[in-house]
Amino acid sequence: MQTLIAFWNILKKDIENYYLKPPNISWGIIFPLSWTLMQLIRSPGNIGIVELLPGLMSMSVLFGTTSMLAVTITFERKGRSFDRLLLAPISISTLVFAKILGAVLFGIVNAFVPVVFAAFFINLSGVNWGITVIAVILIAITSALLGLLIAISAKEVFEAQTFSNFFRFPMLFLCGLFVPIAKLPVILKPISFLLPLTYGTDILNGVITGNSIFGTIFNIFIMLVFAALLFYLCQRNIKEKWIL
Amino acid sequence: MGIVNVTNLKKVYGEFQAVNEISFSIEQGEVFGFLGPNGAGKTSTINMMIGLSKPTGGHIMIDGIDAIKDIKQVQKIIGIIPDENNLYDEMNGFNNLCFCASLYGIPKKEREKRAMELLEQFNLTKAGKRPFKAYSKGMKRKLTIAAGIIHNPKILFLDEPTTGIDVESARQIRELILDLKKQGKTIFITTHYIEEAERICDRIAFIVNGKIVKIGTLTESMENVEGEHKIKLQLNSSIKDMKEELENSFVNCRVEIPDENSCLIISKERVALFPILQLLDNKGISVYEAKAIKPSLEDVFVKVTGIEASKLKKEKEKAGK
Incomplete structure (x- = not known):
């Protein structure tokens, strides 16, 4: 019960202090919206929107979660308020889970901005929303953990932003969001399969466009493996780098 | 055996030995001071004791719990006041205290009651609804101390509690520390203010270059320092x-x-x-x-550490800026 009180209040504090602040709400809406609009303008046909929707959703989650978490944690570390959390009688895993959950929820909301927008133009009634939500949650969890991993390595907010982009932009082009993995140069293909976003996007591609490389169950399993691995790395790195 | 027992504690960063096999114990209800210049190893020691740093060697027992093996159990009974005011700028004083209490699993009604009591005790009731960033340095320090005791800890760790604040706030904080002592709290305090150690500590350890060079009560420390x-x-x-x-x-x-x-x-x-x-x-x-x-504590400090009081004063002035 005591752990639950601490967990809930860390999450509540993050949501109130960071995610519900007007600049972040506008970032969460404007960023996916502008990407959607940009793609709509360059792809006037309805088929284009359907094909682009999984990519837009994945990208919105990726950018929303990694940006927020990497920046907020680096900010708290710099002001040393994060020490309070490290010194609280809660386990590192509870702390990691509480810190990423805010970003995960933010990412989930971001993911559905393009969906709401696309619903005005195309019929989405055939989409399996249950699997879509699972895919979005898994992408949000792995992206948030990736954001946390970046934050652990960064000392300054600008460093966190730079490290984030170092991972995010190559990922966008390697995970089949805009360029199908089949069309990637042979040398880059193995890298694609090392990225969690590849499997998340593949699930979304499967449920929205009907085209996927792997089966949904396999993709979910791989995403869970990535989530567990990243969770372990985050815990280990916090202990090694922050408890010196 | 005291409530805190530190044995051969050691911390090495690369080739730099920050803490060099120090040993001491603190009795229940005692105010134990760590006095030394900047870089002497005070914060490194406190960080190892509270779980913010891993010792390279040695043992720390706090209230019968091995603090190296089971730090989360120790953190339930200790309160920590760091050398920086590390509360949340955007949150108001009351919410900051409630949030800190929640980290110790205190239920909502109880933490709100406790936060109100502490705001009153620290003369911050009127400022309770103001964001932390709008507080003066002295007010920030007082709220940081209040946050450190919100869960009513048995043992309190204070790292440089009056550094960088005005004289009046420093005086109030020293009084608050003495009040906490009266309440039976065991207090470990690091400071480089000689007069602060003199006013509030029952026993003092002088630490220089990671080593304890003298340890004892004020009377013991000041008695016959020059052999005359x-x-x-x-x-x-x-x-x-x-x-x-x-x-x-x-x-x-x-x-x-x-x-x-x-x-x-x-x-x-x-x-x-x-x-x-x-x-x-x-x-x-x-x-x-x-x-x-009788020699002043400053005389003792100069005698046992070999550091001129003027150097310490310069550090004090620098820290206050």
């Missing part, structure tokens, strides 16, 4: 001419005349006053006052 006892006599007239006679009469004593109407009797052993007073009286000299001159 000094008594200053205030007289009605000068005894310059009698210096030799006095030294010959009392062979174990040395006499110094700092000014016209006073003299210093210095001896390796305790000085028996009556024969001296009698001799002076026979010579028609009246003694108005006899005072034992």
Whole structure:
């Protein structure tokens, strides 16, 4: 019960202090919206929107979660308020889970901005929303953990932003969001399969466009493996780098 | 065995030895001070004791719990006031306290009640609804201390509690620390303010270059630091001419005349006053006052650390900026 009180209040504090602040709400809406609009303008046909929707959703989650978490944690570390959390009688895993959950929820909301927008133009009634939500949650969890991993390595907010982009932009082009993995140069293909976003996007591609490389169950399993691995790395790195 | 027992504690960063096999224990209800210049190893020691840093070697037992193996159990019974005010700028004072209480699993009603009580105790009730970033330095420090005791800890760790704040706030904080002592809290405090250690600590450890060079109560620390006892006599007239006679009469004593109407009797052993007073009286000299001159804690510090008080003062001024 005591752990639950601490967990809930860390999450509540993050949501109130960071995610519900007007600049972040506008970032969460404007960023996916502008990407959607940009793609709509360059792809006037309805088929284009359907094909682009999984990519837009994945990208919105990726950018929303990694940006927020990497920046907020680096900010708290710099002001040393994060020490309070490290010194609280809660386990590192509870702390990691509480810190990423805010970003995960933010990412989930971001993911559905393009969906709401696309619903005005195309019929989405055939989409399996249950699997879509699972895919979005898994992408949000792995992206948030990736954001946390970046934050652990960064000392300054600008460093966190730079490290984030170092991972995010190559990922966008390697995970089949805009360029199908089949069309990637042979040398880059193995890298694609090392990225969690590849499997998340593949699930979304499967449920929205009907085209996927792997089966949904396999993709979910791989995403869970990535989530567990990243969770372990985050815990280990916090202990090694922050408890010196 | 004290409530806190530290044995051969060691911390090495690369080739730099920040803490060099120190040992000490703290009794329940005691205010134990760590006095030393910047970089002496005070914060490194406190960080290892609270779980923010891993020791390279040694043992830490806090209230019977191994703090290295089971730090999360220790963190339930300790309160930590860091050297920086690390509360949340955007949150108001009341919410900051409630949030800190929630980290210890305190239910909502209880933490709100406790937060209100502490705001009142620290004279911050009116500022309770203001964001932390709008507080003055002294107010920030007081709220940080309140946050450290919100869960009513048994043992309190204070790292440089009055550094960088105004004189009045520092005085209030020292009073608060003494109040906490009266409540039975065990307090571990690091400071580089000699007068602060002198005012609030029961025992003091002097730490320099990661090593404890002296440890003891204030009386023990200040007693006979130079290996000499000094008594200053205030007289009605000068005894310059009698210096030799006095030294010959009392062979174990040395006499110094700092000014016209006073003299210093210095001896390796305790000085028996009556024969001296009698001799002076026979010579028609009246003694108005006899005072034992004890070394200040600053004298002790300079003696045991070899660091000039002026250097410490410079650090103090730098920290206050």
